[in-house]
Amino acid sequence: MKKVSVSFTLNGDPVTAEVPAAWTLLRTLRENFEFTGAKEGCGVGECGACTVIVDGDAVNSCIFPIPEIEGKSVVTIEGIADKDGNLHPLQKAFLDNNGVQCGFCTSGMIMSAKALLDKNHNPTEDEIRTSIAGNLCRCTGYVQIVEAIGMAAKK
DSSP states (O other): OOEEEEEEEETTEEEEEEEETTOBHHHIIIIISOOOSSOOSSSSSSSOTTEEEETTEEEEGGGSBGGGGTTOEEEOGGGSSOTTOOOOHHHHHHHHTTOOSSOTTHHHHHHHHHHHHHHOSSOOHHHHHHHTTTOOOSSSOSHHHHHHHHHHHHO
């Protein structure tokens, strides 16, 4: 199987990976770097469980071809807490507002919300809902999730 070497920034650190050319960003994150926060739910970019941030935009890493990551910056759920291990305000808001139940969708929801809040510090409820439209949750009914994102925006 043909391999490619890709160099990119992962959670602020420069990295290089030599992986099969057919791999996705998700598979590389999970199998090469052992970052398991992004999950494979559907495998076709529909559920959002695999969401990470690439160059400031939320993307479905399960369909992001690894050769296209060359030179880019990737942020995963593992990279948003501070260096002392303190939770990111979004992570804290999800916990404080009961925005987490089974947890499968949580990292993708948080990363989609972070991409929004990085660009828009005071989003409306409609903007919040639009930002997470590609993330499916089967447990919470979205109310607590939307409220948690709004809570984090205020911080």
